[in-house]
Amino acid sequence: MGTDYRNVSAHHSGPEPSGGTLTAPAAADSRRGPRRNVLFAGVAALIVVAIALVLVVVLTNRSGEGGRNSADAIRAVHGPTTVNNGVPSGYTRDEQGASTAAVNTIQAIAQAGQGRIDMAAVRESMIVADPGQTLGAALDSESNRDEDDDVLSLLPGAVTVTSFTQDAAEVTIWTIGVGQSEINDTGKVSVSTTYSTTALSLVWQDGDWKARDWSFRQGPRPEDASYPAADSALGGQLTTGYYTFYID
Numbered sequence: 001m002g003t004d005y006r007n008v009s010a011h012h013s014g015p016e017p018s019g020g021t022l023t024a025p026a027a028a029d030s031r032r033g034p035r036r037n038v039l040f041a042g043v044a045a046l047i048v049v050a051i052a053l054v055l056v057v058v059l060t061n062r063s064g065e066g067g068r069n070s071a072d073a074i075r076a077v078h079g080p081t082t083v084n085n086g087v088p089s090g091y092t093r094d095e096q097g098a099s100t101a102a103v104n105t106i107q108a109i110a111q112a113g114q115g116r117i118d119m120a121a122v123r124e125s126m127i128v129a130d131p132g133q134t135l136g137a138a139l140d141s142e143s144n145r146d147e148d149d150d151v152l153s154l155l156p157g158a159v160t161v162t163s164f165t166q167d168a169a170e171v172t173i174w175t176i177g178v179g180q181s182e183i184n185d186t187g188k189v190s191v192s193t194t195y196s197t198t199a200l201s202l203v204w205q206d207g208d209w210k211a212r213d214w215s216f217r218q219g220p221r222p223e224d225a226s227y228p229a230a231d232s233a234l235g236g237q238l239t240t241g242y243y244t245f246y247i248d
Contacts, residue, residue: 072247080104083247086117089125091209095161095169099239101126101209102171102200103156109138110154115147128205132213152179157195159239169209172199172233174225195221197233 071084078097081090088104091097105126112119119139131139155176163170177194197219201212220234228234 074245076100076243076245084125085121086111086247087121087125088247089208093166093204093209095164096239096241098164098169098202098209099159099161099171102169102202102211103159103173105200105211106173106175106198106214107154109142110152113142113145114150114152115145119143125208126211128203128210128212131211132201134215135211135213138214138216150179150181152177155244156242158234159242160233160236161239162199162233162236167204169202170199171202172197174220174234195219199233 071082073082074080074088077092078094078100079091080088080100082088087108091101105122108117108122108126109119111117112122119142123139127135127139155178156173157176158174160172161169162172175196175198177196179192179194180189181192182188183190195218196216198214198216200214202209203212204210225234
């Protein structure tokens with residue numbers, strides 16, 4: 001059998017029985033081990049501190065710059081990609097992008113009507129330069145509102161793309177409106193629910209979907225929409241994959 005060099009110590013030239021003293025390399029490793037562990041621990045601690053500092057800087061910048069008065073980058077599959085002054089924009093040039101743009105447009109107009117965002121910002125990001133008469137009148141009516149504590153949330157109960165090309169789309173939205181209003185000085189509130197249908201005409205302009213005109217009518221209520229006619233918007237293929245997000 002060959003020489004077992006694992007058990008050669010600094011004081012012996014020949015092999016020693018198993019269980020002898022540590023070899024010189026092993027002894028050196030045992031001396032270096034604690035210092036090496038301390039070094040590794042110090043490096044790891046520095047990395048953790050650096051990551052924490054980066055996160056603090058990023059979160060501080062976002063908290064100081066976010067909200068309604070700046071642009072925040074977001075990433076949804078079909079848009080929006082940006083929220084600027086409370087107004088979302090940046091949609092994909094497909095039916096899902098047009099559907100999302102249409103829903104966000106009526107929601108943004110409602111937010112402006114509550115004084116929470118500026119209608120000028122809505123016009124700039126979501127509306128063509130010269131909108132149709134019906135849409136233009138609605139924009140004028142909802143402009144320059146003072147913000148109060150009343151809340152109106154518009155939810156898309158059903159969205160149907162009735163016509164689509166790469167340059168234009170027609171989107172119909174059956175909308176559920178939930179409103180909350182204060183009715184006295186004690187904090188008592190009332191909650192109301194309304195149903196309406198909005199049909200928007202969109203065009204692809206300046207790299208995004210813009211609303212050109214719309215038509216609006218009340219209803220139908222759920223009990224009247226259970227069996228829609230085949231030629232109605234609710235009777236067509238509904239857009240799927242809907243999610244909701246909030247911005248302040």
